[in-house]
Each structure stands twice: as C-alpha cells, then as structure tokens.
Amino acid sequence: xxxxxxxxxxxxxxxxxxxxxxxxxxxxxxxxxxxxxxxxxxxxxxxxxxxxxxxxxxxxxxxxxxxxxxxxxxxxxxxxxxxxxxxxxxxxxxxxxxxxxxxxxxxxxxxxxxxxxxxxxxxxxxxxxxxxxxxxxxxxxxxxxxxxxxxxxxxxxxxxxxxxxxxxxxxxxxxxxxxxxxxxxxxxxxxxxxxxxxxxxxxxxxxxxxxxxxxxxxxxxxxxxxxxxxxxxxxxxxxxxxxxxxxxxxxxxxxxxxxxxxxxx
Numbered sequence: 318x319x320x321x322x323x324x325x326x327x328x329x330x331x332x333x334x335x336x337x338x339x340x341x342x343x344x345x346x347x348x349x350x351x352x353x354x355x356x357x358x359x360x361x362x363x364x365x366x367x368x369x370x371x372x373x374x375x376x377x378x379x380x381x382x383x384x385x386x387x388x389x390x391x392x393x394x395x396x397x398x399x400x401x402x403x404x405x406x407x408x409x410x411x412x413x414x415x416x417x418x419x420x421x422x423x424x425x426x427x428x429x430x431x432x433x434x435x436x437x438x439x440x441x442x443x444x445x446x447x448x449x450x451x452x453x454x455x456x457x458x459x460x461x462x463x464x465x466x467x468x469x470x471x472x473x474x475x476x477x478x479x480x481x482x483x484x485x486x487x488x489x490x491x492x493x494x495x496x497x498x499x500x501x502x503x504x505x506x507x508x509x510x511x512x513x514x515x516x517x518x519x520x521x522x523x524x525x526x527x528x529x530x531x532x533x534x535x536x537x538x539x540x541x542x543x544x545x546x547x548x549x550x551x552x553x554x555x556x557x558x559x560x561x562x563x564x565x566x567x568x569x570x571x572x573x574x575x576x577x578x579x580x581x582x
Contacts, residue, residue: 320340321504325470326550330474331572332480333474334473335426335476336478336483337482337484337485337521338483338485338520338521338522340372340478340482340488341485341489341522342481342521343520343523344486345521345522345556345558346556346558347521347526347554347555347556348554348555348557348562349518349552349553350552350553350554350565350569351382351516351518351550351552352444352549352551352552352553352569352573353427353535353548353550353551354548354549354573354577354580355537355546355547355548355549355577356532356544356547356548356549356576356577357471357547358577358578358582359376359553359576359577359579359582360376360547362421362477362534362582363376363379363582364378365555366582368469370504372440373443373447374439374443374582375439375442375443375447376441377414377446377504377506378388378439378440378443378445378446379581379582380441380504380529380532380576380581381412381431381434381504381528382434382435382437382439382508382581383572383575383576383580383581384410384434384502384504384527384572385410385412385435385437385577386435386575386580386581387568387572388410388435388525389410389413389435389508390571391481391564391567391568391571392406392407392408392530392558393406393560393564394469394524394555394564394565394568395407395410395501395502395524396501396556397489397492397495397496397501397524398492398524398556398557398558398559398561399492400487402492405556405557406494406554407487407496407498407501409432409433409435409436409498410431410433410434410435410490410502411430411432411434411496411500411501411502411528412430412431412434412500412501412503413428413429413430413431413433413499413500413502413503413504414428414429414430414431414446414449414503414504414505414506415427415429415503415505415506416429416430416446416449416450416504417503418450426505427449427450428499429445429446429449430499430500431500432500433502436526438581439581439582449493451512457462457568483560484492485522488522493503495522498520499523499565500523500530501523501524501525502523502524502525502526502562503519503523503525503526503527503529504526504529505517505519505526505527505528505529506529506564507513507528507529507530507555507579508530508531508532509530509552512531513530513531514533514550515530515533515550516530516550516551516552517530518552518554519552519554521554524555524556524559525553525555525556526553527551527552527553527554528551528552528553528554529549530546530549530550530551531549531550531554532547532549533547533548533550534546534547534548535548551574553569553572
C-alpha cells in the first residue's frame with residue numbers, strides 16, 4: 318500500500334476567532350432566507366456615475382446603505398437578544414463589512430465596521446471600505462486591534478478552545494459591548510470571486526447577516542416581455558429569538574424593493 322503524503326501548514330492565527338464564532342454561531346436560532354434580486358438598474362447607475370465623475374462608487378457600499386435604510390424602518394430586525402422576553406435595539410445602524418486582505422501571503426477576511434451607516438451616504442461608505450482594503454497589515458498584527466488591545470488578543474489566542482468560546486457566549490449576553498466590537502449587522506460579499514448560480518449561507522453570532530452572492534445573467538419578465546437581467550443571489554439570516562417570520566417577510570419585501578429600484582443612486 319502506498320503511503321499517502323500530506324503537508325501540514327500553518328494558517329494565520331486570526332482564523333482562530335473565525336473558528337470560535339462559527340462554533341458559537343451554530344447555537345444561534347438564525348433563519349436563512351434565500352432570494353434572487355434584479356439589480357440591473359443599480360449596476361447601470363453605478364457604471365454611469367463612474368463614467369461621468371471618474372470616481373468609484375462601490376456596489377457593496379450601496380448595498381450597505383440600502384440595508385441601513387431598510388433597518389431604519391424595521392429597527393427590531395437587528396436587535397440583540399438580552400434575556401427572557403427582552404431585546405436591545407440600537408438607534409444607530411452599525412454594519413460590519415468583511416473585506417478580503419492579504420496577511421503574510423494569506424487571504425483573510427478583515428472586518429470593517431461602518432458606524433452609523435444610516436447617517437452616511439454611499440460615497441462616504443465607499444471611502445471607508447476602500448480605506449480598510451488599503452490598510453497595511455502583517456501576519457503578526459491582530460485584525461481587531463482597533464477594538465481589542467494586542468496583548469489581550471495574544472492571551473485570547475493562547476487560551477483553550479472551550480474558554481475562547483465561553484468568551485463569545487458571555488459577549489453576546491452583553492449586547493452593548495458586542496455592538497461596540499462588531500456592530501449588529503454583518504455583510505459579506507463572496508460572489509465577486511466567481512460566477513456561481515447558488516447561495517452562500519454564512520454562520521455568525523451577529524443578529525442580522527447578509528451574504529452577497531454572484532450576479533448572473535438571467536431571464537426576467539419585464540412588462541410582459543422576457544429580458545436578460547442582472548440577478549443577484551442573496552442570503553439573509555434573521556435571529557428568530559428577536560424577530561418573527563411576518564415582520565421579517567415585510568422587511569425583505571421593502572429591502573428588495575430598495576435594491577431593485579436602485580435606491581439612493
């Protein structure tokens with residue numbers, strides 16, 4: 318029998334936090350909603366803006382603005398579960414956008430927290446995301462150093478797994494602290510890395526999550542005629558501990574209308 322060969326490789330220490338949040342995230346009562354959204358008008362307007370102004374306007378930034386606008390109307394949708402029949406609803410809409418960064422030759426997700434997204438415009442959010450992408454990082458530099466000191470992070474990474482996960486469970490019982498670290502909403506865009514006709518379902522500890530999938534050409538009936546349109550595969554996770562199906566459905570109806578009508582562009 319031929320002995321199989323394998324390489325043992327070391328991944329960035331920052332992935333330990335991802336492993337822990339996935340473990341704790343599986344304990345959350347998230348309900349996934351998978352939809353297809355026609356974003357043809359939005360893409361046309363973003364392209365037109367770039368040609369006229371020679372400035373970049375990010376699709377992800379516009380998406381974040383639409384999330385903030387929809388959440389403003391349905392604030393309970395991003396509430397943290399507190400205890401028993403209580404939840405904590407934040408007036409500001411703080412959204413974590415995960416951007417891919419190169420750290421020591423490895424591609425890792427970098428959390429960029431857009432504070433008060435409900436009070437910012439698309440171009441301002443675009444600037445914050447671009448700044449996060451351009452920030453210099455090293456393999457030894459903690460990704461969350463803005464929120465947690467490097468010393469505490471080194472201690473965290475050295476702890477046994479069950480203690481690290483206990484920290485995340487404790488953090489979720491203190492919504493004000495949790496929101497201060499990571500906001501109440503997360504947006505991750507995975508569709509840009511390949512054209513996939515399907516949905517990505519994330520795992521997270523945050524109450525409300527959006528996974529932006531691929532945008533593909535698909536037939537749609539427009540005013541009685543079949544036309545080729547740009548269709549986005551989108552997954553939304555709702556925390557069923559704080560929101561029921563009916564208000565979640567109303568939120569989705571209003572939110573997808575914002576996207577399809579190119580709100581704010």
